[in-house]
Amino acid sequence: MKHTILLLGSGGREHAIAWKLTQSTKLNRLFIAPGNAGTAQLGENISINPEDFVAVQTFVEKNDVTMVIVGPEAPLVAGIVDFFKATPTIAHIPVLGPSKYAAQMEGSKEFAKEFMKRHAIPTAGYLSVTKENLAQGFAFLETLQAPYVLKADGLAAGKGVLIISDLNEAKTELAAMLDGKFGKASSTVVIEEFLDGIECSVFVLTDGDKYVILPEAKDYKRIGEGDTGPNTGGMGAISPVSFANEAFMEKVEHRIIRPTLQGLLQEKIDYCGFIFIGLMNVAGEPYVIEYNVRLGDPESEAVLPRIESDFLKHLVAAANGSLAKETLQVSPKTAATVVMASGGYPGDYKKGLPITGLQNAGESLVFYAGITGTLENPITNGGRVIAVTSLAPELSQALTQTYKTIDGIHFSDAYYRRDIGKDLI
Numbered sequence: 001m002k003h004t005i006l007l008l009g010s011g012g013r014e015h016a017i018a019w020k021l022t023q024s025t026k027l028n029r030l031f032i033a034p035g036n037a038g039t040a041q042l043g044e045n046i047s048i049n050p051e052d053f054v055a056v057q058t059f060v061e062k063n064d065v066t067m068v069i070v071g072p073e074a075p076l077v078a079g080i081v082d083f084f085k086a087t088p089t090i091a092h093i094p095v096l097g098p099s100k101y102a103a104q105m106e107g108s109k110e111f112a113k114e115f116m117k118r119h120a121i122p123t124a125g126y127l128s129v130t131k132e133n134l135a136q137g138f139a140f141l142e143t144l145q146a147p148y149v150l151k152a153d154g155l156a157a158g159k160g161v162l163i164i165s166d167l168n169e170a171k172t173e174l175a176a177m178l179d180g181k182f183g184k185a186s187s188t189v190v191i192e193e194f195l196d197g198i199e200c201s202v203f204v205l206t207d208g209d210k211y212v213i214l215p216e217a218k219d220y221k222r223i224g225e226g227d228t229g230p231n232t233g234g235m236g237a238i239s240p241v242s243f244a245n246e247a248f249m250e251k252v253e254h255r256i257i258r259p260t261l262q263g264l265l266q267e268k269i270d271y272c273g274f275i276f277i278g279l280m281n282v283a284g285e286p287y288v289i290e291y292n293v294r295l296g297d298p299e300s301e302a303v304l305p306r307i308e309s310d311f312l313k314h315l316v317a318a319a320n321g322s323l324a325k326e327t328l329q330v331s332p333k334t335a336a337t338v339v340m341a342s343g344g345y346p347g348d349y350k351k352g353l354p355i356t357g358l359q360n361a362g363e364s365l366v367f368y369a370g371i372t373g374t375l376e377n378p379i380t381n382g383g384r385v386i387a388v389t390s391l392a393p394e395l396s397q398a399l400t401q402t403y404k405t406i407d408g409i410h411f412s413d414a415y416y417r418r419d420i421g422k423d424l425i
């Protein structure tokens with residue numbers, strides 16, 4: 001059977017997913033809602049808000065969509081999977097992603113921490129605090145060593161985590177968060193022990209029981225070179241990650257991936273789709289920093305080009321509960337992805353600036369993140385504008401190629417980090 005897919009989302013991750021899906025022998029038609037100027041080259045963009053479930057339903061019914069793939073977390077956290085299951089005319093159409101309840105693995109830090117505690121999954125020690133137990137929160141902070149990690153419980157557009165070196169400032173910030181610094185998202189705050197190590201991202205595709213592990217990646221989250229300045233959605237990614245060697249990944253699988261899936265099963269939590277595990281490698285030992293219920297961005301732009309088997313077949317198998325038969329084939333090459341952003345990002349930035357040179361990619365892959373307009377006249381439309389990926393036998397070669405491609409792409413005030421992957425060469 002060939003599939004008519006509706007892919008939800010509009011970033012570089014969705015461009016990369018769309019690009020991978022178009023390589024499948026199982027693809028009939030691809031719609032992207034709302035998509036961007038990159039996905040428009042691969043399928044049909046439709047102007048539907050992914051969180052308007054009734055509009056999604058109407059489109060799916062009219063266009064004989066056979067599967068929905070959800071890129072970002074918001075529609076999952078808002079319950080799109082439950083909505084489909086509860087609507088008789090579309091209940092038979094699989095939506096790749098977890099239920100609303102299960103999406104709290106990403107949507108609530110407290111939910112995720114309690115889940116990890118119940119299943120003895122290694123993670124930083126923590127205390128969950130509301131206005132009612134603020135005094136207990138202060139007392140817990142006093143037992144910790146600096147720096148102090150404060151996390152808004154709910155989704156806060158990637159901005160809800162504060163890492164503070166001074167105890168008194170941490171106490172002041174804790175009170176401010178509970179007072180609504182991040183709106184409702186910080187009416188509960190999780191205080192965590194600081195984990196000192198190096199981060200990597202591991203992606204698992206599951207049908208709720210069986211699983212495959214996708215290639216891991218390292219994301220470069222800070223805006224500034226040398227990992228300085230504010231956090232962003234991610235300024236670059238590389239895959240594979242040299243320190244995520246066989247011994248480390250064995251620990252990740254046995255101590256984290258399996259207990260996570262067994263925990264979900266035991267608790268009868270309905271889950272299919274991606275589990276993105278943000279890990280800290282602390283002296284060779286993996287600890288979970290966070291779960292996400294989707295693929296990463298820009299990690300997808302580095303990970304998906306390394307997948308050689310038919311990605312759509314894997315996704316269909318995950319949605320149908322038949323993942324066991326699938327063997328994932330992965331290229332041994334290294335992928336290096338660098339994001340070009342609008343000057344000013346992650347703060348205020350201009351939109352609507354013309355972009356030139358997108359056609360000069362050579363052997364690199366150019367994924368559009370914040371680009372609108374036409375193929376002939378592309379213009380910037382977001383903070384992260386482009387993710388350029390190159391594949392090569394060695395990381396250094398992949399980086400050289402990516403930066404060469406970036407040199408040929410221009411828009412006013414473009415900013416990118418020149419040190420992506422350099423720490424691992």
Ligand code: AMP
Pocket residue numbers: 124149151158161192193194195196199221278289290
């Ligand atoms: P999160 O939104 O939970 O991924 O946190 C954002 C970033 O804060 C992570 O990518 C880490 O760099 C950092 N972080 C979060 N929790 C900790 C922790 N317990 N120890 C050290 N760094 C952390």
Ligand code: GLY
Pocket residue numbers: 219233234292295296297298299
């Ligand atoms: N790059 C991190 C994320 O997608 O959450």
